[in-house]
Amino acid sequence: xxxxxxxxxxxxxxxxxxxxxxxxxxxxxxxxxxxxxxxxxxxxxxxxxxxxxxxxxxxxxxxxxxxxxxxxxxxxxxxxxxxxxxxxxxxxxxxxxxxxxxxxxxxxxxxxxxxxxxxxxxxxxxxxxxxxxxxxxxxxxx
Numbered sequence: 836x837x838x839x840x841x842x843x844x845x846x847x848x849x850x851x852x853x854x855x856x857x858x859x860x861x862x863x864x865x866x867x868x869x870x871x872x873x874x875x876x877x878x879x880x881x882x883x884x885x886x887x888x889x890x891x892x893x894x895x896x897x898x899x900x901x902x903x904x905x906x907x908x909x910x911x912x913x914x915x916x917x918x919x920x921x922x923x924x925x926x927x928x929x930x931x932x933x934x935x936x937x938x939x940x941x942x943x944x945x946x947x948x949x950x951x952x953x954x955x956x957x958x959x960x961x962x963x964x965x966x967x968x969x970x971x972x973x974x975x976x977x
Contacts, residue, residue, distance in 0.1 A: 911975025
């Protein structure tokens, strides 16, 4: 059964590791689909942080849009998928990195991860996407 607007926005606001999918732009290749950390607040844009020189960033820049799928298995199988246009791209910051890391990691691991990422991941960008199309379901309510 599909989720209500409020249910799907609240679900997407929870800290799920999502899968992002981007058109590869290549006739003989499927879309790029990889796990990613993200941030969303109901009624707002989804944002991700990725490497400025990454394939992911190049494909999003070329396509101008991407989709994101968040799901869970318990207590019921539930998912929310959003797709939409990129609304802005801005340089990544330590504050953005810290915000995402704090959403997914235990507090005592955030500083270590941020130090590692700043040293080893290179320059990053924040990409914002405006959800335009939604798919959702809670299979436990069927």
